[in-house]
Amino acid sequence: MTYTNAHRLFVQASMSERFFTEAKAIDMYTKACSANNGSCFSQEFDLPAPEEFQEFISTINQKLNLVDMEFRRSHDEDDGNPVWALVNTNGDEIAKLATEYSPAEISYFKRLIELIVTADDDAFSASSIMALKEASKIKTQLSKSAAEILLQRFVDDKWLVQSQSGKYSMSQRTILELQAYLKDEFEEYLIECTLCYDIVTKGQRCDVLECKSRFHHHCARRFFSSQNEKVCPACKIAWKSSNIVGEPLRISEGSSRRNKRAIPEDDDDDLYQ
Ligand SMILES: [Zn+2]
């Protein structure tokens, strides 16, 4: 596919947010195509076919790769819905925060990430008390009220999420955009989902301590729906969905089913990766 005005429009529209749901991405794609008076997809359907959208994104990525960037796809750990982020591929992603935050604010953010990733028992979260205490340990200390405001900014800017119990954890944006940084700094603390190989900070784990099986909630749902028995694929012990990694889900399971998705969740992974 040649790079057209539609691709350019899509990139421009995504620049302001950089992180969005796939539903939003497809909406932006549809608008970019119609603004370019033409169809980038066959008009028989209201929505583009997955392979047309995939081709559109890979055409953009070929251009973005020249400047060490690309659109990358993952799934929201809470609802399992596909999400996209515009990411740096040169490993220095955390530098990107410099346009939004001061050096002191970035050091605080890094400390928070460390606190979250290295939390005991695969909790992948930090209480607000712990988070605020961390503000006094950085070189340019932040007052408690400055730290409170900053924590809220990290949440508003979608770098952190705060659970109902007040705990902070990494957002899907952080996991996607800062992935190379996280892997460089905290390799031994990160866990991969045994089913999709993405980082898991919210999911389920095998009951057997020595067993390495860890699943995202949405990966577990999909996997067990095609199995006769709910047992760990590695050690064959009964699988308990209540045995969790990280913070509990923010939304109840199944509520995402109400959203009409453009692309069926079950068979999309191979198409988009
Ligand atoms: Zn997974």
Ligand SMILES: [Zn+2]
């Ligand atoms: Zn197991």
